[in-house]
Amino acid sequence: MLSPLRVQGFYDVFREIIALVHSSTDVREVLELVVSKVTQILGAKGTMFRSLDLEKGQLELCAAYGLSDHYVSKGPVSNMRVIEEMYRENRPVIIDDILNDPRVQYPEEAWEEGIRMMLNLPITLRKDIIGVIRICFAEKRIFPEEELDFLSSVAQECACAVERAWLFEELQCRYDQLATRTDKLTALGRMAAGIAHEINNPLSGILLFSTSLREKADPGGTVGEGLDIIIEETVRCREIIKDLLEFSREKTHQQTMANLNTIIQKTLSLLDNMFRGNRIEITKDLFSDLPECLLNQNQIQQVFTNLLLNSTEAIGRDGTIKVSSRFDLDRMCIVGEVEDTGSGISEDDLGRIFEPFYTTKPQGTGLGLAVSYGIVKNHQGTLKAFNNPGGGARFVVEIPAVIGSPTGHGCLEN
């Protein structure tokens, strides 16, 4: 039995540790407090906290107290026996034969340091071992039940601190990615505005001269047909430039009430030849009672064109693209999806594909998804990418419905 004074000492230390775990986002600060307080209250020589790096199969030092720099800088512990035993036993382990115990990786150095006994305390997070606290003593001793209870509670608090640190790290990483994407989109916007201005004038000239030549050309001749294509393509370029300009101004002018299904059908029929040429089957699953919503039709058509082009490029030849729409009543938004049986997107690329100029294609500009993302965002919507479990990619466009709920119960158009 420990004296009430000693129990009170454990309680005070534990309270100090808990307070820091809950007030600090700096895991190192917490671990440093833990190693110093544990050393002091147990009258130990020193304590180390090592975190387990499963990929490297080693325990890396995060905090140490009371031990010489020479001893703690020996390098990571890669002794598989220690790691395996932690997994197997998952309880405090006492090592009291420093020179001969195979679980001590640097026995002579430990002896020279004046260590005669060690206690390994595993740190677990939902049954997974994530690290170990190693407490070193200058002489052998026994551990009363209360001390081991105190150490288990300290170990749990360390696991909490480490988990919080991981969460913060992940959030910071996501925030950084978002900030980079936003920076790049802003830069793209400025560049697009500049380019659009420069290109608009020559395009107007091309359109003017080709239209007047068209009037003079034979109605049924090949020159006339060629000029028709030039005019058509120039008009298309002008539309894209106009959209880029809109995108760069972060505005969605000319919004009208429109049905997403109509836009999808139109986009599909424009790309029909390309699908046939690549032997790509299109399956449609369009919700027939989809309510109309406020959209810039050209811009949303451009989004679906980009998605369908990407799917075709990811498939190459022979595959299926499924295009679907639905109304999400809970979230009050119109949802359009493009799903393909193509190559899918690697984990590394998934986080980057919406960045301007990010492309994995030799001829790609990497603008398709960045522009689409900007357009959907300007509609207060979201554009997300997923990999299908069975292979291929799936892109989901969500646009808020600014009108009431759809009439009727809806059925599927095929």
Ligand SMILES: Nc1ncnc2c1ncn2[C@@H]1O[C@H](COP(=O)(O)OP(=O)(O)OP(=O)(O)O)[C@@H](O)[C@H]1O
């Ligand atoms: N359906 C898809 N399947 C697999 N990868 C895709 C798909 N859609 C996009 N990607 C990946 O995302 C990258 C970026 O796409 P994005 O449309 O922005 O540019 P791009 O297609 O490379 O060039 P472009 O500017 O000509 O569209 C692609 O290079 C490709 O790696």
Ligand SMILES: [Mg+2]
């Ligand atoms: Mg593309």
